[in-house]
Structures are given as C-alpha cells and as structure tokens.
Amino acid sequence: MHTIAYLGPPGTFSEEAARTYAGNSNDIICLPLTSIPAVVTAIETDAATVGVLPIENLLEGSVTFTLDLLIHETNLRIAGEIVIPIRQYLVARAGLTLPEIQVLYAHPQSLGQCRRFVERCLPGVATVASLSNSAAPSEALADERPAAAISTLRAAELTRATILARDIADNHSNVTRFIALAQHDAPPTGDDKTSFCFGFREDRAGVLMRALQELAHEQINMTKLESRPSREVLGQYIFLVDIEGHRSDPRVAQALERVAAQTGMFKIFGSYPRWRGEAAHP
Numbered sequence: 001m002h003t004i005a006y007l008g009p010p011g012t013f014s015e016e017a018a019r020t021y022a023g024n025s026n027d028i029i030c031l032p033l034t035s036i037p038a039v040v041t042a043i044e045t046d047a048a049t050v051g052v053l054p055i056e057n058l059l060e061g062s063v064t065f066t067l068d069l070l071i072h073e074t075n076l077r078i079a080g081e082i083v084i085p086i087r088q089y090l091v092a093r094a095g096l097t098l099p100e101i102q103v104l105y106a107h108p109q110s111l112g113q114c115r116r117f118v119e120r121c122l123p124g125v126a127t128v129a130s131l132s133n134s135a136a137p138s139e140a141l142a143d144e145r146p147a148a149a150i151s152t153l154r155a156a157e158l159t160r161a162t163i164l165a166r167d168i169a170d171n172h173s174n175v176t177r178f179i180a181l182a183q184h185d186a187p188p189t190g191d192d193k194t195s196f197c198f199g200f201r202e203d204r205a206g207v208l209m210r211a212l213q214e215l216a217h218e219q220i221n222m223t224k225l226e227s228r229p230s231r232e233v234l235g236q237y238i239f240l241v242d243i244e245g246h247r248s249d250p251r252v253a254q255a256l257e258r259v260a261a262q263t264g265m266f267k268i269f270g271s272y273p274r275w276r277g278e279a280a281h282p
Contacts, residue, residue, distance in 0.1 A: 001027050004180075005039045005048035008032025011134025011155030017082045017178040018052045036065055040074050043181055050079065056177040057086070059113065066179070067228055070269050071197055071238055078195055078270035080180035083277075088114050088169045091137050091161035092148040098164060101125055103143060105136040106150035114150055117168040122148075137161045177275075185247075185270030192246040193223065194271040196256065199230055199238040201264035208239065211262050218255040220245055238265065246271040 002025075006018040009032050022028040031048055033039050042048040054063045070078075088110055092101065104111075104118065104127045111118065111127060118125070125148075130136035133152045137159045140149035148164060156163055186192070200207050215222055224242035245252040247268055260266040 001029060002049040003029045003031050003042075003047070005031045005033050005042040005051040007036055007039060007053065008034065009132060009134050011137075011152055011158050012132055013084055013086060013152060013176055014052060014054060014178070015134075016152065016154055017054075017084050017176075020084065021050070021052055021080060021082050021178075021180055036069065037073075040069055040076065040181065043076055043183065044074065049182065051076075051181045052082065052178050053181060054176055055179045058174050058176070059171060060109065062226060064228065067240060068231075071228060071240075071267070072231065074181075076181045076183065077185035078179045078272050079182040079184065079186045080272045081193070081275045082178045082180065083175050083275045084178065086113070086169065086174040086176055087153065087167055089151050089153055089156055089163050090117070090148055090165040090168050091140070091151045091156045091159075091163050092146075093141050094162045096146055096148065096162070096164070098122070100146045101148045103128060103140070103145050103147040104149065105130045105140045105143075105147060107131070107133050107136060110136075110150045113169045113171070113174065116170045117165070121165070134158070180272070186272045188246040188248055188271070189273045191274050191276070192244075192271050193242055193274050194245060194247045194252060194256075195240070195242050195269040196259075197238050197240045197265075197267050197269070198259060198263040199236070199265040203236065207262070211259050212241075214255045214258040214262070215241075215243060218251040220252060220255055244274075 004018045007014040018030045039051040043051045053066050055066045056062050104125050134155040136149035137151040137155050140147040221244040227237040227239050230236040
C-alpha cells in the first residue's frame with residue numbers, strides 16, 4: 001500500500017493532482033495535510049511514499065515556497081510531474097439562481113482568475129475570502145443568505161452543491177504543474193526531464209553564460225530557467241534549471257559535472273518522466 005500526501009483539504013486542485021498521479025491503482029491512499037512543509041516531512045519520515053506539491057502556474061508563475069523548500073530544506077527527489085487544468089465552477093445550494101445570489105465565497109486567487117464572469121454575471125454581489133477552493137462551497141452552503149462559491153468540480157461533488165455555471169475563469173488555458181517528491185527519483189524512460197539548481201561564490205561577468213554553455217555544448221535543451229534569492233547575501237541568487245534528458249544519460253551527466261565544477265553551490269532535484277497526460281504510479 002502506497003500513500004500520496006498532498007496539500008489538503010480534499011476537493012482542492014492538489015487532491016486532483018494526487019488522484020491523477022495515483023491513476024487507477026487500488027493500493028494507494030491519498031493523505032491530505034495542512035501545509036507544504038508537512039507534506040515534505042511526511043515523505044522524509046516514511047509517513048507517505050510520495051508527496052504532490054504545486055510548483056508552477058501558467059498565470060501566477062512559480063510557487064516560490066515549494067522552490068525554496070527544494071533548495072534549502074530537503075534532499076528528497078522529484079520523481080514525477082503532473083499538469084492539471086484549472087477549471088473553475090460557480091456552485092450553490094439547489095434551487096438558487098444567478099439573480100438571487102447575494103454573497104460569493106472564493107479563494108482570492110480564484111476570484112481574481114474569474115473576475116470577468118463575476119463582474120458581468122454577479123455585479124454588486126458581496127465577496128468573502130475563503131482559505132481554499134474546497135472550503136468555499138462548504139461556507140456558501142452553510143450561509144443562511146443566498147450564497148454561491150467558486151469551486152473545483154471535486155469540491156462540488158463532495159459537498160453536493162449544484163453547479164450554476166461551468167468554466168467561469170477568464171483564461172481557459174490555465175494549468176498548474178505539480179511535482180511528485182519521493183526518497184528517490186525515477187529511472188530513465190527515454191522521455192525525461194532533470195531539474196537542478198546552482199549558485200556562484202563570486203558575482204563575475206559571464207559566469208552564468210559559461211555554466212549554461214555546458215548544456216549547449218552537449219546539445220541539451222533547457223526548458224526552464226529562473227532565479228531565487230540565496231538568502232545569504234543581498235543581490236546573490238540561485239538559478240533553477242529544467243532540462244530535457246535523465247541525469248544518468250552520458251551527455252547529461254557530463255554536462256552536469258562540468259556545470260557543478262564552475263559553481264559554488266550545485267544540487268540536483270531529480271530526474272523524472274516528462275508529463276504527457278498519462279497517469280503515473282509511485
């Protein structure tokens with residue numbers, strides 16, 4: 001029996017990512033936890049086999065809390081990735097119609113992503129901030145006033161709320177990328193990615209370019225590059241990179257070895273299958 005920890009409560013996009021990663025396996029338990037650090041600790045102590053955490057959203061960018069945990073606080077490895085479409089629903093108790101709604105419960109991020117629908121279809125309706133997309137429908141159903149909520153489909157199912165409108169987000173292409181963390185990363189599949197980070201002892205002209213040229217020299221495609229503060233010196237940064245290929249591939253291994261030799265801090269987060277829409281298994 002495997003346990004997949006995720007940032008709860010049930011009904012969130014994180015639960016959807018965990019369920020997608022589990023696929024149709026019958027020997028997997030999904031474990032909701034109250035924070036991202038709690039998910040990491042659960043894996044480190046074998047309370048969970050795998051942990052699923054958000055790392056990047058199409059509209060909002062990187063989840064910096066997850067990135068900083070990878071850099072500074074854990075030696076767990078990325079063993080997989082999952083990409084979840086962010087679909088938002090307007091839900092309420094049975095019998096309510098749009099013109100009757102007086103209060104709207106929503107997570108602030110979801111409210112911002114559905115601004116056009118709210119302004120056009122719920123003008124003048126009071127909004128109340130919820131802690132999560134799964135809490136919003138529960139709070140709306142408990143309100144004595146005519147209330148609605150912006151919800152995930154899963155949360156609507158769990159609370160038995162009625163769906164008043166579907167796909168209400170302004171951008172229908174929005175997705176969130178999640179990573180699966182485990183004690184070990186994944187074996188090569190032939191279609192993999194590797195994530196790592198590095199920093200420099202000294203800030204000198206050309207150091208970043210020379211490090212990245214090692215990837216180009218081996219014709220390795222870099223799919224992502226971003227930076228985070230080092231937390232040690234103001235103006236000093238750590239660079240996070242995703243590349244195509246597995247760290248055990250000879251070309252990738254040679255390039256990473258040369259990058260490490262040029263940097264003061266170097267850490268591989270893991271190699272894992274590139275997401276193609278199929279369910280993965282821990």
